[in-house]
Amino acid sequence: MADATANTPAVGIGPGPRGAKPRNAFAPRNIMLYGTLIIVAIYYALPLYVMIVTSLKGMPEIRMGNIFAPPLEVTFEPWVKAWSTACTGINCDGLSRGFWNSVWILVPSVVVSITIASVTGYALANWKFKGSEFFFAVLLIGAFIPYQVMLYPIVLVLKNLGDGISFFTVALGLGKVQVYGTLWGLVIVHTIFGMPILTLLFRNYFASLPEELFKAGRVDGAGFWGIFFRIMLPMSLPIFVVAMILQVTGIWNDFLFGVIYTKPEIYPMTVQLNNIVNSVQGIKEYNVNMAATLLTGLVPLIVYFVSGKLFVRGIAAGAVKG
Amino acid sequence: MADTGISSSSGARGAPGSVATQATLPIARKPSRLFRNLASKIALVPMILTVLVIFVGCTIWTVVHSFTSSKLLPKLDFVGLAQYERLWGNDRWMVSIKNLAVYGTCSMIFSLVIGFTLAALLDRKIRFENTFRTIILYPFALSFIVTGLVWQWILNPDFGIEKVVRDLGFESFVFDPLHSDQFVIYGILIAGLWQGTGLVMCLMLAGIRGIDEDIWKASRIEGIPVWKTYVQIIIPMIRPVIVTSVVLIASGIVKVYDLVVAQTSGGPGTSSQMPALYVMDRMFKDQNLAQGFAASTMMLVAVAIILIPWAYLEFGGKKSRG
CATH class of the missing domain: 1.10.3720.10 (MetI-like)
Incomplete structure (x- = not known):
């Protein structure tokens, strides 16, 4: 009986009053609910708050006071110092170097990885051939292999790739080329490890577009690339934005690949940050450390707060089957 | 008629539209299976390389070398399960x-x-x-x-x-x-x-x-x-x-x-x-x-x-x- 009435929402429930019960904003239930959520929100927001507050204090105030207290005297000196003069080892040119390194790593990695993954996803969705689904399945399984298993052999692959390219460049008189330890080595690694999730994202998106569009393109004589550039690309701006969000935050936050596949001169920001904060020499300047930490977190935070719902969509799309 | 013929063979859509007569279209044999759908196969080369070289190749390489006594450089002198012990x-x-x-x-x-x-x-x-x-x-x-x-x-x-x-x-x-x-x-x-x-x-x-x-x-x-x-x-x-x-x-x-x-x-x-x-x-x-x-x-x-x-x-x- 209950099921029958529940399944027909148009019919009210019995003769009594209809619609939701008017809610009392201060019912004990609501106080509990909002109270819990506010406490949770404070807990999650606290570290960001502590970072900001600490980075705006002077060292004497930090030694005297309470880490949760707002600064009595606001100073931007720690920010300036973290950006331009903080030391890692013998280099004292601050985090700015790491920042620009990260930018130089980020731009080509995002462009290359998204370009390759979008074409791959399109081919997998619309131009299947015998075996393509099999490779895709292995690609998805590969996403779960711990990176540590593949790290060392990839070093060898990159070295050999460099030697292979050098074979041609030396023959052409252009000198030797290195891939391992350079920016492009890292770009290749980011492209490889971004591939499973991005390909899945693009494949599912292209597969969800109406097939008639594809067929119409075929009838009009468009081929693989014609359909991709003239029909698919103009329709897929949202998914490209989602992919960019995923890759920008993912590559910016990377630490492991940066440590292994680059050299100290081109270490990304996360690696340099860790070296600055966890260096054992010198007096610890906590305000500078927190300013540096905040600076490193700034790019993904801006991406997160600006993109809002798209960020959630990105991770959900990535997570659902990733 | 031709239309249904095309759509029923979806999945393995052929190379550039050689317009055959209606009767032979669904069973038209292409010159070579390898070159059918060629653009798609070329587009999937990065993915296939990633799967074969990195996810499968590098993983097997690491597993095999875990049974050796490699120290500074990888070498293939097997020592059985000694490393695991x-x-x-x-x-x-x-x-x-x-x-x-x-x-x-x-x-x-x-x-x-x-x-x-x-x-x-x-x-x-x-x-x-x-x-x-x-x-x-x-x-x-x-x-x-x-x-x-x-x-x-x-x-x-x-x-x-x-x-x-x-x-x-x-x-x-x-x-x-x-x-x-x-x-x-x-x-x-x-x-x-x-x-x-x-x-x-x-x-x-x-x-x-x-x-x-x-x-x-x-x-x-x-x-x-x-x-x-x-x-x-x-x-x-x-x-x-x-x-x-x-x-x-x-x-x-x-x-x-x-x-x-x-x-x-x-x-x-x-x-x-x-x-x-x-x-x-x-x-x-x-x-x-x-x-x-x-x-x-x-x-x-x-x-x-x-x-x-x-x-x-x-x-x-x-x-x-x-």
Whole structure:
């Protein structure tokens, strides 16, 4: 009986009053609910708050006071110092170097990885051939292999790739080329490890577009690339934005690949940050450390707060089957 | 007629439209199978190379070399299971495994419970839902390095929580997990949960929102308390989302590396070692390659033990997905 009435929402429930019960904003239930959520929100927001507050204090105030207290005297000196003069080892040119390194790593990695993954996803969705689904399945399984298993052999692959390219460049008189330890080595690694999730994202998106569009393109004589550039690309701006969000935050936050596949001169920001904060020499300047930490977190935070719902969509799309 | 012929052969759409007569079209034989759909095959070369060279090739390479005595350079002189015997006799590795077990169990339970509870709270048609969600999810945009450094600062005994509580008058209050052999892993756990529960919450919330509104009407009519509905009706209904979350959390746990590096660098002593750290130190610091390969192979085995039952449950019955 209950099921029958529940399944027909148009019919009210019995003769009594209809619609939701008017809610009392201060019912004990609501106080509990909002109270819990506010406490949770404070807990999650606290570290960001502590970072900001600490980075705006002077060292004497930090030694005297309470880490949760707002600064009595606001100073931007720690920010300036973290950006331009903080030391890692013998280099004292601050985090700015790491920042620009990260930018130089980020731009080509995002462009290359998204370009390759979008074409791959399109081919997998619309131009299947015998075996393509099999490779895709292995690609998805590969996403779960711990990176540590593949790290060392990839070093060898990159070295050999460099030697292979050098074979041609030396023959052409252009000198030797290195891939391992350079920016492009890292770009290749980011492209490889971004591939499973991005390909899945693009494949599912292209597969969800109406097939008639594809067929119409075929009838009009468009081929693989014609359909991709003239029909698919103009329709897929949202998914490209989602992919960019995923890759920008993912590559910016990377630490492991940066440590292994680059050299100290081109270490990304996360690696340099860790070296600055966890260096054992010198007096610890906590305000500078927190300013540096905040600076490193700034790019993904801006991406997160600006993109809002798209960020959630990105991770959900990535997570659902990733 | 021609139209239906084209659409029925979807999947293996032929090379450039050679317009044959209607009668021969569906069974027209192309010159060579290899060159059919050529553009698509060329487009998938990066993916196929990634799968074959990196995911399959490099993994097999590492597993094979874990049975050798490679030190500074990889070489193929097999020593059977000697590396594994050494691995399981090594104190640091045993500490890593113990830490991983504690961190993994706690992280899994707390992520699921907190993630689900928060999702259920946000699902109660509250105001400012977006604000709360934004605050709870933002740590997920930050890197593990930033997360680790912030929590290192908050847990700092001289300036952080311990000092603040002592200043309030509780002179004997002790909260210094990062410098205690016994509790350091829980210090890392706090940071890890702060970073990762937002994602679980978002997944669970999406799952809860996907449930038919009629279920709620039915449970209201039956007079089932709200919390009981969540526990006994909603949880079984969002099983796929929970399984996805479990897999995601688990694969994150096995990989945990940067967080520990930033927060404690594996210390004090070796008490916050993790398998990923062990692998990295053996391979890139101690020049003891084969030992690192053996340890990373064990990580691979651990992931396989988690994944194979999941893959079997999820995809065992079905033929295709997507």
